Amino acid sequence: MVNLAAARERLAAVPDPEIPAVSLVELGIVRDLRATDAGLEVVLTPTYSGCPATELIADDVRAALAEFGPVTVTLQRAPAWTTDWITPTGREKLQQYGIVPPQCGSAQAISVVPRLRCPRCSGAQTEQLSRFGSTPCKSTWRCIDCGEPFEYFKPI
Numbered sequence: 279m280v281n282l283a284a285a286r287e288r289l290a291a292v293p294d295p296e297i298p299a300v301s302l303v304e305l306g307i308v309r310d311l312r313a314t315d316a317g318l319e320v321v322l323t324p325t326y327s328g329c330p331a332t333e334l335i336a337d338d339v340r341a342a343l344a345e346f347g348p349v350t351v352t353l354q355r356a357p358a359w360t361t362d363w364i365t366p367t368g369r370e371k372l373q374q375y376g377i378v379p380p381q382c383g384s385a386q387a388i389s390v391v392p393r394l395r396c397p398r399c400s401g402a403q404t405e406q407l408s409r410f411g412s413t414p415c416k417s418t419w420r421c422i423d424c425g426e427p428f429e430y431f432k433p434i
């Protein structure tokens with residue numbers, strides 16, 4: 279029998295390839311981990327459907343769990359992932375990493391430009407520079423107080 283608790287612990291340590299400060303579990307991408315006759319099955323719900331990191335994430339998960347036997351990665355696209363699934367710990371780590379976490383419950387208001395505080399100096403004077411940052415999931419902002427750019431993880 280596979281040691282599911284140990285496998286779960288190992289899975290919880292796999293970082294997101296785009297934001298290594300946050301784990302896949304903290305991002306809310308991991309839906310399930312279960313033992314099957316064939317080994318382990320991990321169910322993932324990818325974030326933004328256009329995110330090219332999905333294959334990379336599946337590879338990372340397979341590699342992390344390889345010692346537990348064969349690993350099947352299943353992608354479950356419905357219900358769709360939403361930024362509301364990011365755990366409180368995940369949100370904290372995003373903020374520390376310099377990315378403003380998605381504003382809670384604002385998924386409906388995606389077209390509304392939010393008022394963000396700078397993750398570095400907490401300054402309230404910020405402006406959006408670009409709707410798209412290093413990935414389509416984020417937008418680029420600048421703090422007028424400290425002049426530093428930062429990214430905002432857009433809610434969906």
Ligand SMILES: [Zn+2]
Binds near residue numbers: 398421425
């Ligand atoms: Zn600032």
